[in-house]
Amino acid sequence: MIGLVDGNNFFVSCERVFNRHLVGRPVAVLSNNDGCCVARSNEFKALGIPMGTPYFQLKSREATGELSFCSSNYELYGDMSRRIISILRDEAVDVEPYSIDEAFIYPPTTAAENYPAYGRRLRAKILRWVGIPCGVGFAPTKTLAKIANHIGKKQPDGVFLMPEDPTEVLASLPVDEVWGVGRRLPPKLRAERILTAKHLRDAPDETIRSVGGVTLLRTAMELRGIPCCEDKDYDATPDSVSCSRSFGTPATTLDALEESVASFAAQAAAKLRRNGLLAAGGNIYAQIFASGGGGNFVARTVTFPTPTDATNEMLRAFRPEVAALFTPGLRYRKTGVVFFGLEKPGAPRQTDLFDTTAPTERSRLYKAVDALNARYGKGMVFSAAEGVGLRTWHMKRTKLSKRSTTRWDELMTVR
């Protein structure tokens, strides 16, 4: 049996733990640069305001006090997520975090007697210890557990165990809501009269394969109760690691461009190191600001002398290319870095005859950098190329709550 636990309206729920004024009110959390709604409270959903609604369209309703908004406080959400995962690790045999707000769990054998009771206990513990309400779903496969979880969230106790024969549940679920089906396939599926999850489960293998290949067939098998999602499937080596963001205000200088690229490269490089990966090279790109949105992209591709995860080596390679991207007089909306050619160290490759840096030396350097940043907060140690002055290109987060669990100087206050 597999369980899926996920935080209800996770970002909003995190905000509410530390700001009780937000409880019972329509609240939304905004995307990077306070762009649009990315998480909504139930009260907010009840007003019929869809996900992704731009913030500026709702500002007047905020002014009247009808709606409340928060900027994305990723530091806080990340810490709350970590707390939930650690509780799950205490309570389950194995845990596979899937995203910041959901994780698959493998319940202990003792839970088999009564999965819903086990789920309720988990839910109550997370609610009390962390303060986040969760939905819990149990089923024999991950795809079915996803569906069970969706139903669980709508139950008064937040928990749902998929019945032994899930036919009825699957018959009432549109096929595009099945995990892994995506947005591209439903038109093709409709042509085959596959409209519900039940249709997909019961369709002939050849039909499924012709529409969505072996991936969709795997999904159908999962709906039949046969586990096909390999463990940590989605955790396998990613194809690329990237980091990008829009400027709070358009950038006009080479310095701003260089600093932002350097900083995103540093963040993405830390991501590589966390995943134990090296990158063969990176694409750096910038979007030129155009009034009314959009704007052309300019990009350069850089290949490193040898695959690396060392920020300083990447920056050395990027620097001349950023200069080549920049045209004086233009304003830039966004920059980003995408690393490609990812591999595990020790993968067979041709080494550079002239690479004189001992790999152990640089890995020690960045182990130390990552450890310091983990201990003293992000951005404690950084490359000078990331800029030390006022970072005007930083994300705009005007409604940022306090980072109450990761910063000593931003603790919640009590009177």
Next chain:
Amino acid sequence: MRTKAKVSGSVVAGFPSPAEQYLEPPLDLNELLVKRPAATYFVRVQGDSMIGAGISDGDLLVVDRSLRPADGDVIIASVDGDFTVKTYRHDKDGVRLEPANPAYQVIRLRPGQELDYFGKVTACIHRFAGKR
């Protein structure tokens, strides 16, 4: 020429260190103050409403959300949306939050009003010479 000898757990020659079998990890305040990291939060005190309980303005409180409140515990709760630190009282007169300073009022829950409990204060860290 001198050679360096590496000393490890089992020494080939010479006497074993008599302290070796008593080696223990150093004392760690986290181990003492944070029993359940997933449920533990730190909060900062503002004001003197609990001065009589040894909790001063600027002190750091260690709060464990996993613990249920019992009569006499110092707790964090929210009252009308704002967080407060008070002594929890639960007896035949109902639930109330008591300050430890005569200048402040006792907070009584209205009938039917549920306590918005955050967690139990398990330690107060008071630093000398500068609050931070």
